Amino acid sequence: MIIERRSADRGHVRAGWLESRHTFSFGSYYDPAWMGFGPLRVINEDRVAPGAGFPPHRHANMEILSYVLSGALAHRDSSGAGGGEIGPGQLQWMSAGHGVEHSEYNASGTEPVHFLQIWLQPDRVNAAPAYARRDAGAGGDWQLLASPDGADGSLAIRQDARLYALSPPAGAEVARELSGARRYWLHVAAGAVTLYGRELQAGDALGFVEETATLRIERSGNTPADVLLFELPA
Template sequence: MIAIRRSADRGHADHGWLDTYHTFSFADYYDPRHMGFRNLRVINEDRVKPGVGFPTHPHRDMEIISYVLEGALAHRDSMGTGSVIRPGDVQRMSAGTGITHSEFNHSKDAPLHFFQIWILPERTGIAPGYEQKFFPDQEKRGCLRIVASPDGRDGSVTINQDARLYATLLDPGEEIVHRLPAGQHAWVQVARGKLLVNGHLLEAGDGAAVSNEDLLRLMAKEAAEALVFELP
C-alpha cells in the first residue's frame, strides 16, 4: 500500500526570512491526519534567506537530522559544537536530556535550502550527542547510500532508533529496486526531479508512505534526488 503526500498539500508558512513546508504537523500547522509516519515525526523543507536563521532554542528527546540541498547551514549548540553543513553532509543531533542550538544561513548572499528531519528515539533520557559526515555524490548515484542507521553501518551517522535513512541520485531512466526487510515500512521524500515509486509519479516535495510492500522500485522520470527511510 502506498499513500502519497503531495507537496502542495503540506503545511506552509512564509515568514519572509524563512519559507517552510511541513510534511507533518509542526509549529502552527496542525493536521491530525498527518502527525508523522511510524517513528518519523518531522520533515521540514526550509529555504532561508542569506545571513539569517533560527536563534538559540531548546530541544529534548528527539533525533534531529539536517540534510542540505543548497547553500550552507551554520550550527552552534550547548555542547560546544560549531560547524557548517553543506550539500553532501549529513548532520545528526541527539537532543536527549536537553540541548539548545542555533542554525543560520552561513552565507551573506546565497540562499539556503535544506531538510530538517526529526525521528523519535527508541528511549528518552539519553545523553545529547552530535555527529556529522560527508557523503560524496558518486556514492549516491544509481544506488541507495545509507547515511543514517542505528549501528553506523558503512560509515553512516548513528541514530538512537531502529530506522535507516538512505540518499540517492538518479539519472533519467535509471532504476533502483530495494527489498524492504520483513515488517518494515518506508517513506520516500523527493527532493528534486521526478520519480516513479512503485509506479506512482512523485515530484519535488512529494512524499510517499509505503506499507505492506516487499519491494521498493524507484525509477527517475528526470534527474532526481530522494531520501528513503526504512522504519519499523
C-alpha cells in the first residue's frame, strides 16, 4: 500500500514569528487520519523569523531530530551536552529521555531559519537525556544519518528506525530496495523529484506499508532536491 501526503494538504499554522506546516497532527492542528506513521510522530516544517524562536520548554520520552534547510538554529538544553548552532546540511538529535528542558531559536537577527522538526517515539522510556549532531549534507547516493546502532557514523537514536538522505544527481536515477517487512516514509525536503510516475514537490510525502519494491527516484528540473527516507518497524 502506498499512502500519499501532499504538501498543500498538511496542517498550516501561522503565529507571527512562526509559520509551520504539519505532516501529522500537532498542537492546534488535529486530524484523526494523520496521527503519525508507526513511531514517526511529527514532521513539522518550520520557518522562524529573525531573532525569534521557541523559549525553554520540557519534553520527555521522545527522540527529536532537527534538520536545517536554510539559516541557522541555536539550541540550548538542560542535559549538559547540548548547545550551539546548526546550519544547512546538519542534523541535530536530542533524546528527551526522562525529561529535558530546551529552547530552539533563530540564530540570526536578520535572516529567517527554515528547518524540519522530526519526532520519533523511543523504544524505551525514562532513559537519560542525550544530545548529538552531525553533518547531514545529502549526496548523490543514500546516506545513513540516524540508526539504532550508530552505523557508518550515523546518530545512534533510541528506536529501531533509520533515516537516510539523498540529493539525486541531475540526469540520473537512484534506486532503493524496500522490504515488505518494514514500513517507509519518504519526505521531499527541498526541490522536486519524480517517483512512480508522480512528481513530488517540497513538502510532499509517500508512505509505504507492506511494499516489496524498488524505489527509482529522479530529480525534476534544474533545482537541487533533498529527500529524506525513514525506514521504520512494520
